[in-house]
Each structure stands twice: as structure tokens, then as C-alpha cells.
Amino acid sequence: MYGADSCMADALLSLVDELRRATECTCTFGHEGAYQIFTILSDICKRKGHTEDVSLMRDLAPVLESQAICEEGRAIGRAVRQTLEHFAQEIEDHIGKKLCAAGSCRAFQTYHILVSKCIGCGDCLKACEDDAILGKPKFVHVVVQKNCTQCNKCLEVCPAGAVVTAGAQKPKTPPKPIPCKAK
Ligand code: SF4
Ligand code: SF4
Incomplete structure (x- = not known):
């Protein structure tokens, strides 16, 4: 349906x-x-x-x-x-517009790191081979959208469930790393 x-x-x-x-x-x-x-x-x-x-x-x-x-x-x-x-x-x-409004075509999905969940462990930064993540220990990491190739590695390795994908509706994330609130 x-x-x-x-x-x-x-x-x-x-x-x-x-x-x-x-x-x-x-x-x-x-x-x-x-x-x-x-x-x-x-x-x-x-x-x-x-x-x-x-x-x-x-x-x-x-x-x-x-x-x-x-x-x-x-x-x-x-x-x-x-x-x-x-x-x-x-x-x-x-x-x-390079837009899949429903957010179901994988090639159009974007990756985001949630401030509420990121513990700043750095695993995603190590896993990303495309220089598409900014961050340092205990800081909320940030995806650089123009470099992201949607390889999914960051989402697979994140131990905190902080990496999410989005279609037309994007979660609000900081433009650069900020100190972590999540423990
Ligand atoms: S999806 Fe792949 S390229 Fe994009 S930020 Fe995650 S690890 Fe890097
Ligand atoms: S997004 Fe996940 S893997 Fe990356 S630093 Fe935050 S908690 Fe660690």
C-alpha cells in the first residue's frame, strides 16, 4: 500500500x-x-x-x-x-532539487548526529573514510554533508545510537562540534 x-x-x-x-x-x-x-x-x-x-x-x-x-x-x-x-x-x-520528499530513496538520505545522544567517543570519526565527520573527544560530532557518501559506516559503529538518517525533515544539529551533554 x-x-x-x-x-x-x-x-x-x-x-x-x-x-x-x-x-x-x-x-x-x-x-x-x-x-x-x-x-x-x-x-x-x-x-x-x-x-x-x-x-x-x-x-x-x-x-x-x-x-x-x-x-x-x-x-x-x-x-x-x-x-x-x-x-x-x-x-x-x-x-x-535532489530531493526525495518521502525520504525513502536511500541515495537522498542525509546522515546526522543527535546532540541528545552523542557521547563524543570518536568511533564514527575513525570509521568515516570520506572526511565527512568533525569532532574531538567528549564533543558532539558533526557530519559534513558535502563530503558524506552515505556509506552508513558511522551509523553502524556508533555505540550510542546517535547517528540517524533523514529525508526531507532534518533534525536540528550544530554546525560545528560542541561539548557533549549525553553521558
Ligand atoms: S555515512 Fe559514511 S561518509 Fe557519511 S558521515 Fe557516515 S561514515 Fe562518513
Ligand atoms: S556519533 Fe556515536 S560514534 Fe560518533 S562520537 Fe557520537 S557517540 Fe561516538
């Missing part, structure tokens, strides 16, 4: 993937068209979308819907057309 916190780009990608795996059809539109749409959506969800992607899908969808031989191919065309009718802006934002 899709709810308010569902990402429509990600949801459409999953549906297209499911439908293209379900068919053995090799017709040009059902097979190649579906592959093209799948590739475009995958790139969008990986933060690698291009400005022309949405209009390309808008052109491809009705062709699949009317020309694919298999039902799955036609269903892909229909799903893409209907999704773009209602959620084109949300999908466009992944490309133009």
Missing part, C-alpha cells in the same frame, strides 16, 4: 521491475520500452536522473500502453502514465 510517506519514484520503480520480471515477452515495446523505463527510474532513485527523464517517460508510456503485445508491458505504460499525471513534480524534484 502506498501512503503519504511513500516515494512515488521508488514505488513506480518497484512496480515496473515486478511487471518486467513477470513477462517473458520480447516484443520491442514490452521488452525494450520496459527496460528503458526501468533504467530511467533506477537512475532517478539513485540520484543520477537527467532533466529530460520525465518527458522521456511521458513519451514512452502511451506507446507501451498501446503497442506492447503483453499485458505486463501495457500495464507498465499505464502505471507510468497515471503516476506522471499525479506525481510528476515529486519525481522531478529527485532530479532538479
